[in-house]
Amino acid sequence: MIFPRELLRGILYDTYPLSEETWHTHQFMFIKQHAFRLLKPGGVLTFCNLTSWGELLKTKYTNDEKMFEETQLPHLLEVGFKKDNISTELVPMQPPPECRYYAHKFMIAPTVIKA
Secondary structure, eight states: OOOOTTOEEEEEEEOOOSSSTTTTTHHHHHIIIIIHHHEEEEEEEEEEOHHHHHHHHHHTOSOHHHHHHHHTHHHHHHHTOOGGGEEEEEEEOOOOTTOSSOOOSEEEEEEEEOO
């Protein structure tokens, strides 16, 4: 089923990757294929990929904002979102010690508004 363009005022995308190959990129497939098309002007997208972000923060980055700017922002701009309409907030969190994919005290929460 194909939903009509500009149907939604908001999308929360939070899911677990289905394969090792899409671990860091699965959110972009959804955003490119569906989210931008489905959002009304003024509509809000927020998304999360803690499995990927947790690994990136353990192995490559020490700063959430830098990680987001280098690994997420280019994909959002490529789809058509405008940089001035993309903001982030660091949200405090306390994952349990046994959590295998995220062990950080904050997570980055993007707010992406379609112009």
